Amino acid sequence: MPWTKIRAELDEPDYGHAGDGGGRRLDYAAAIREALDQALSLDPRVFVMGQGVDDPAGMFGATRDLHLKYGRERVFDTPLAETALTGVAAGAAMGGLRPVYFHNRPDFLFLAMDQLVNHAAKWSYMFAGAVKVPLVLWACIGRGWGSAAQHSQALQGIFFHVPGLKLAMPSTAFDAKGLMLAAIADDNPVLIIEHRLNFRQKGLTPERPYTVPLGKGAVRRAGDDVTIVGISQMANEAYLAAEELARQGIQAEVLDPRSLRPLDEDLILDSLAKTGRLVVADSAWKTGGVSAEIAALAAEKGLDLLKAPVRRVSCPDLPTPAGYTLERAYYPGAAQIVAAVLELLRP
Amino acid sequence: MSVAPARLVELYRQMLRIRSLQERIEAEYHLDEMKTPVHLCIGQEAVAVGVCAALRPDDYIMSNHRGHGHYLAKGGDLRALVAELFCRSTGCSQGRGGSMHLVDARVGHLGSSSIVGGGIPLATGLGLACRMQGLDRVSVTFFGDGAADEGVLYESLNLAMLKKLPVIYVLENNQYSVCSPVASRQAGGSVFHGLEPQRLLSAKVDGNQVEEVLAAAEQAVARARSGEGPSFIECLTYRMRGHAGAGSDAHLGYRPEGEIARWERRDPVVNLAERLLAAGLLDRATMAAMEEVIAAELDEAFAFAKASPLPGAEELALHLFSE
Numbered sequence: 001m002p003w004t005k006i007r008a009e010l011d012e013p014d015y016g017h018a019g020d021g022g023g024r025r026l027d028y029a030a031a032i033r034e035a036l037d038q039a040l041s042l043d044p045r046v047f048v049m050g051q052g053v054d055d056p057a058g059m060f061g062a063t064r065d066l067h068l069k070y071g072r073e074r075v076f077d078t079p080l081a082e083t084a085l086t087g088v089a090a091g092a093a094m095g096g097l098r099p100v101y102f103h104n105r106p107d108f109l110f111l112a113m114d115q116l117v118n119h120a121a122k123w124s125y126m127f128a129g130a131v132k133v134p135l136v137l138w139a140c141i142g143r144g145w146g147s148a149a150q151h152s153q154a155l156q157g158i159f160f161h162v163p164g165l166k167l168a169m170p171s172t173a174f175d176a177k178g179l180m181l182a183a184i185a186d187d188n189p190v191l192i193i194e195h196r197l198n199f200r201q202k203g204l205t206p207e208r209p210y211t212v213p214l215g216k217g218a219v220r221r222a223g224d225d226v227t228i229v230g231i232s233q234m235a236n237e238a239y240l241a242a243e244e245l246a247r248q249g250i251q252a253e254v255l256d257p258r259s260l261r262p263l264d265e266d267l268i269l270d271s272l273a274k275t276g277r278l279v280v281a282d283s284a285w286k287t288g289g290v291s292a293e294i295a296a297l298a299a300e301k302g303l304d305l306l307k308a309p310v311r312r313v314s315c316p317d318l319p320t321p322a323g324y325t326l327e328r329a330y331y332p333g334a335a336q337i338v339a340a341v342l343e344l345l346r347p
Numbered sequence: 348m349s350v351a352p353a354r355l356v357e358l359y360r361q362m363l364r365i366r367s368l369q370e371r372i373e374a375e376y377h378l379d380e381m382k383t384p385v386h387l388c389i390g391q392e393a394v395a396v397g398v399c400a401a402l403r404p405d406d407y408i409m410s411n412h413r414g415h416g417h418y419l420a421k422g423g424d425l426r427a428l429v430a431e432l433f434c435r436s437t438g439c440s441q442g443r444g445g446s447m448h449l450v451d452a453r454v455g456h457l458g459s460s461s462i463v464g465g466g467i468p469l470a471t472g473l474g475l476a477c478r479m480q481g482l483d484r485v486s487v488t489f490f491g492d493g494a495a496d497e498g499v500l501y502e503s504l505n506l507a508m509l510k511k512l513p514v515i516y517v518l519e520n521n522q523y524s525v526c527s528p529v530a531s532r533q534a535g536g537s538v539f540h541g542l543e544p545q546r547l548l549s550a551k552v553d554g555n556q557v558e559e560v561l562a563a564a565e566q567a568v569a570r571a572r573s574g575e576g577p578s579f580i581e582c583l584t585y586r587m588r589g590h591a592g593a594g595s596d597a598h599l600g601y602r603p604e605g606e607i608a609r610w611e612r613r614d615p616v617v618n619l620a621e622r623l624l625a626a627g628l629l630d631r632a633t634m635a636a637m638e639e640v641i642a643a644e645l646d647e648a649f650a651f652a653k654a655s656p657l658p659g660a661e662e663l664a665l666h667l668f669s670e
Contacts, residue, residue: 047479073479079509084468084502091472091486094457095407097479114499118462119469127450128441129666131457164667187669 012172012203013239015220026205028198029061031173035180036063036100038209040070043098046184047074049089050102050138059102060140060199082111086137090120090189093135098184103139106155106193112137120189121164136183140194141232141283144327149319154282156231157289159191160260166190166214168259171235173203175258178212185211195233195283215262219271223251226277226341229268230256231290234281234313234337241281241337250345260290268294269302276307279340281332286314308347311340350558352628358400358557359619359629360637362392365416366616367641368425371649372415372432376593380653381432383445386413390555390587393615394519395420397560398487398580401568402455407473407486409466410459412447413519417459417489423451429648435655442658443666455484463524464490464497467516471503474514474577485513485571493524496532504539504577508546513571515564516579519554521586526601539579547579554582555615585610 011025026034039046048063048070054077058064067075078085082103089099103109109116116137123133142152159167166188170176176194183190220235221242230238235256242252253271257264272278278298280291291312298310313336321330350358369387376385388395395416399408402421410417418428424439431438432446439450447461457473460466470488477484494500495518507514518537522529529536540549548570552559560582567578587610589596597607623629 079502079505081502081505084471084499084506087465087468087499088472088475088503088506091409091469091474092476092479093472094469095473095476095480095486097476114462114465115468119460119465123458124669125667126440126444126448127458128443129669130440130450130452132669134669166668 009200009202012201014204015172015218017172017174017218024205024207025202026173027061028173028176028201028203031177031203031205032062032180033064033066034205034207035177035209036066037069039100039181039184040066040074042209043184045096045098046100047097048100048102049076049078049085051078051080051104053077053102059104060196063102082108083114086112086115087119089137090115090123090133090135093133094123094131098134098136100136100138100184103137105142105151105153106139107150107153109137109139109155109159116165116189116191117162121162124188125164132187133189134187135189136180136192137189138192138194140196142196143331144197146322146324146327147320148322152320154193154232154284154315156193156260156282157284159193160290160293164189165261166259167261168192168214169232170194170258171198171230171232171256173201173205175212175218177205178210179214179258181209182211182214186214190214193232197233198236201236212258214259215264216259217255217257217264217267219267220254220256221252223253224274225251226279226344227253227255227268227271227275228279228281228337228341229294230254231260231282231284234283237334238281238337240334241341244334244338245341250341252341265297265301268297269305272298272302272305276305277344278306279311279313279337279344281313281337284315285317286312287317289314308344311344313337313340350561355558356623356629358396358561359616359623361396361420362557362616362619363637364641364644365392365395365419367638367645368415368419371645373593375649381446382434383432383447384591385432385446385593386591387588387593388413388416390610390614391519391521391584392416393557393560393619394517394554394582394584395489397557398489398515398517398564400561401564402485402487404454406484407455407457407470407477409457409470409473409486409488410449411463411466411490411494412459412461413491414447414449414459414489418449418451418456421451421456422454423449423456425644426648426651427451430652430655433652433655434657435652436658436662437651437655441662464494464499466490467494467500468503471507471512471514474507474512475510477513478510483572485515485568487515487517489517489519491524492518492520492522492529492533495520495537496524504547504579507577511574511576513574514577515567515571516577518579518581519584520581521584523586523590525590526599537581540581547577549579549581551581551583554584555613555618557615557619584615585613587611
């Protein structure tokens, strides 16, 4: 699939979060791969499984050739049996291991719902902490090149709804590595939902192992006029939108929550206290989803801070079409975020 | 009887203990102090006891909604079970699980799912964990004929056969899923019999004869411990009571005339008692003393449960995540 034609490779802006990284730029997939490599090397309990993790493509590069270094006992291909294999991963976690189960597309997670939602996410609560489930699930949202309705779904809203399941959505190479290591170290089920377009980025990424705490968001750009919360790849679109807005004299503050559960509510409310205006940009559907929840957060805990109604930028409530003219109409991006901000500021 | 006499008497004691607990629950259920849907395993005691007798304390089991027998047979704490039925803080799941969600990790009982078939892949994963950690433990999943309808059984067995995992799949065929008989749901029973034994060792045993269950389980355990792979044991048994709640559901009329009476003649506990008496391995006085000890143990457990505190609202949000 010629993803190269969908989006050119680009360098991420220096958000200042890489700290003492020494200026090393790493390909997004390589950052995830490095996290897995380090986890496999540092912790004998860690293993990587999933359909195709040991194939030549290596999960868009994120797992490529790890089986050569660690063997197929610890990095192995699985049958296409998402229901059972999710339970197998959860059971292995209960038995003292730290599985990382790669699911390719979130669309296939629907087949894993019983084991993920009915079992893994409930085991700690249902048994009062008697049994832990330190499980990482990973899936990558497809987008573009005719991926169509069953290979492109952004399902964070569905998983966000589930108590007992942590949910991370990185948008930079630095966070992709740090959140993976944090998820592996966590004693609970963590779902990481990546976005295929992010894989065209290179970002400042330190070589040492480090974690990005789940529940800690990041300010990508400071500003006083409006807060833009961008989820996953939309955080990058929000940054581009903010640059355009700056050219028009509007200073937008761009926030990337990085993880949705736990959600860094303070980051959003603190920013609202400064700007009084909120645009939420999500890569998923609008109704009942992440953008709705963040808007509700503003209404419930920050209504007195708001100077204007909350605006949401999201995909329309429709399955994804394959054709590129329809796709273009379907996906929002920086332009739609700019328009939403201008509506708020120049009604 | 190929089982040593003292061992058989002990298996009987365990079966009787499980039966006595069920009957105590039935006797008290109408008081509505146990506010949790119970799924009694009266008539199926020999399956839990026979299988768990072949296991070590560090072997794993994954149970289901009809799991009181599995819990006790694996060595789970009786007081914590009863307290869980009363939804107390001292319950094995601290009042969060109820009857369907028992756990005692100290003895390898890592939980029970009330999603039919839900424990099957989890037990498979536990088997994978044993393998990957180089442990000679085995993992057992207990599931009913209803779970044998589910696709997850195929998926799990396929992986276990592929990787030769130390997992034992115990199908407790009690003839009914709620009120639906097996024959209305499965085309000629389970498809997992008759595979080449090197892929999957399968057995179909009289699940009301503890010696038969134990023999099949011991063979499966030996095979699993030596790295030869999984086994599938179908235990033919009968759910003497309704799907849920206390008492007979004969009045509902979904069971053929005379079926319950036929199976009552094969009652695993009564039958074993008669055989032990006939063989002179147990006399009536010893049996009565055994019943007395169990009754006292149950009295104590029920008193403990009733005297235990109920979880307060301040405990509601605890344990959502493990720290």
